[in-house]
Amino acid sequence: MRENSERLYERSRSVMPGGVSSPIRAFAPFPSFIKRADGPLLFDVDGNRLVDLCLGYGPMILGHGHPAVFEEVMRQAHEGLLYGAPSPQELEFAEKLVGRVPGADMMRLANSGGEATMHALRLARGFTGRNGVVKAVGGFHGAHDALLVKPGSAAMERCLPGSAGVPAEAVEATSLMEFNDPDSAASILEKGDVAAVIVEPVMGNCGVVPPAPGYLRELRRLTEENGTLLIFDEVITGLRVSSGGAQELYGVEADLCTMGKAIGGGLPAGALLGRREIMEMVSPSGPVYVAGTFSGNPMTAAAGLAVLNHLDAATYRSLDSKGDKVAGGLRDIIADRGVKACVNSVGSMFQVFLGADQVCNGSDAAACDAAAFRALFLHMLEQGYYLPPSQFESNFLCTEHHNQHLDGLLEAFDSGLREVDPSV
Ligand SMILES: Cc1ncc(COP(=O)(O)O)c(C=O)c1O
Structure with a gap:
C-alpha cells in the first residue's frame, strides 16, 4: 500500500528532476515519501511503519528525534x-x-x-x-x-x-x-x-x-x-x-x-x-x-x-554488538540457505552482497548482482524495513534499534532471499 507516495512522486517529477533532491533516493517503481520519523522508525505518507536502516544515509546515529x-x-x-x-x-x-x-x-x-x-x-x-x-x-x-x-x-x-x-x-x-x-x-x-x-x-x-x-x-x-x-x-x-x-x-x-x-x-x-x-x-x-x-x-x-x-564508550560497545548480531545473523542465513552472497561489516555499518563470495574493493562490488539486490530491497520495504535502495550503500544501526527490530530484520532477510532466488 503506497498509493499516496505514488501520487506525490508523479507530482514531484514535474518540478524536481527524477522527482527527488538527490539521485540515490529515487528507486523504481517510485520512492516512499516520508511524513515523520521517530527513534528507529520512519512513517510514510500511506501510514506504513518502517524500521529505518538508512538513517538519512548515516547521520542519525542516535535515531530520529533523540x-x-x-x-x-x-x-x-x-x-x-x-x-x-x-x-x-x-x-x-x-x-x-x-x-x-x-x-x-x-x-x-x-x-x-x-x-x-x-x-x-x-x-x-x-x-x-x-x-x-x-x-x-x-x-x-x-x-x-x-x-x-x-x-x-x-x-x-x-x-x-x-x-x-x-x-x-x-x-x-x-x-x-x-x-x-x-x-x-x-x-x-x-x-x-x-x-x-x-x-x-x-x-x-x-x-x-x-x-x-x-x-x-x-x-x-x-x-x-x-x-x-x-x-x-x-x-x-x-x-x-x-x-x-x-x-x-x-x-x-x-x-x-x-x-x-x-x-x-x-x-x-x-x-x-x-x-x-x-x-x-x-x-x-x-x-x-x-x-x-x-x-x-x-x-x-x-x-x-x-x-x-x-556518544560514550558504552554506546559504541552497544552499537558494535548490534552490528555483530546482524552481520552474524545474515551470514548464518546465507550459509543455511546455500546462497552465493557475502556480508561485510564494521561496527554498526553493514551490507550484503548478492552473487559474490567476497568483496574487497570497488571493482568486486561493481560485479555483484545489483538487480537481485533491488528485488531484495523491495521485499524488505514490503516487510517494513527501509534499507538504502542500492547495493552500493551501507546500512546503518542506531542506538534506538533494539532486539525486536534486529530479529525482525533477519527474518525479513531470510524470506527475502527466497523471493530473490526461489531455489533456496
Ligand atoms: C564518504 C563520503 N564523503 C563525502 C560525501 C558527501 O557528503 P555530503 O552528501 O554531505 O555532501 C559522502 C556522501 O554520501 C560520503 O559518503
Whole structure:
C-alpha cells in the first residue's frame, strides 16, 4: 500500500528532476515519501511503519528525534538560527571534535561532506604545490568535479569525467587506485606530482568494504615516502565506527580528514580537520580560500555537540554488538540457505552482497548482482524495513534499534532471499 507516495512522486517529477533532491533516493517503481520519523522508525505518507536502516544515509546515529538533540536544537532556535559571527557553541564543538580525532590539531567547519572534501583537496594542493589527486575505484567524496571520475579505457590511471558537465581538464590530474591494493597506489605515487591520496578508510559507497589488515598503514607509509598528503574521508566513518573514527579504530593517522553526516546530528554539516602546520594554510590565517555563509552555524553546532556529548564508550560497545548480531545473523542465513552472497561489516555499518563470495574493493562490488539486490530491497520495504535502495550503500544501526527490530530484520532477510532466488 503506497498509493499516496505514488501520487506525490508523479507530482514531484514535474518540478524536481527524477522527482527527488538527490539521485540515490529515487528507486523504481517510485520512492516512499516520508511524513515523520521517530527513534528507529520512519512513517510514510500511506501510514506504513518502517524500521529505518538508512538513517538519512548515516547521520542519525542516535535515531530520529533523540531528546538530547531535540532539546539542544530547540534551545538554540530560541537563541538564534544564524549569527554570521563566531559563537561559543561553535568553538566548543570544534574543541570537542578536534579532541576526539587522532592527529587533528585544528578544524574548519563546512556545511556538507562534499564541501569538506572539496576544501581538503584545495588545501592539499595549496600546501604541497602539487596538482595530482588519487582516489579509489568505488569511493565517493561528494558531487564536485575533481572527484567525479570513472576509469578510462586504457588504465585506471586515466580518468574520464564521471558526469556530463565535468570538463575533461577538471579530472586530468585525478587518478584511480584499487582499494586494498597498495601496489596500485604505489605505481601512481612513484610518478610524482601527487598532492593527496583521498580514501574512505572503510569504503561506504560501494556497499561496505573494510580495509585489509595493514592496508591503511601501508598507504600511510607510501604517502609519507612520496611527500603526498593522506586524506581520510571520514564523512561516514567519523563518529560512526568509534569516537575517534577510523583513525582511532585502525591506529593510523591521516594528514587531513573530512567529516560530515553524524557530526551534525541530522542538520547539514561538514568539517575539515588536520595537522596544525597544514590547517594554518586555510584562510584567513593562510592563502587557501575556504568560506561559507552557513559554516559553523549555531544550530548545527548545538545539534553536533548534543551528539558528541551523548556518544560514550558504552554506546559504541552497544552499537558494535548490534552490528555483530546482524552481520552474524545474515551470514548464518546465507550459509543455511546455500546462497552465493557475502556480508561485510564494521561496527554498526553493514551490507550484503548478492552473487559474490567476497568483496574487497570497488571493482568486486561493481560485479555483484545489483538487480537481485533491488528485488531484495523491495521485499524488505514490503516487510517494513527501509534499507538504502542500492547495493552500493551501507546500512546503518542506531542506538534506538533494539532486539525486536534486529530479529525482525533477519527474518525479513531470510524470506527475502527466497523471493530473490526461489531455489533456496
Ligand atoms: C564518504 C563520503 N564523503 C563525502 C560525501 C558527501 O557528503 P555530503 O552528501 O554531505 O555532501 C559522502 C556522501 O554520501 C560520503 O559518503
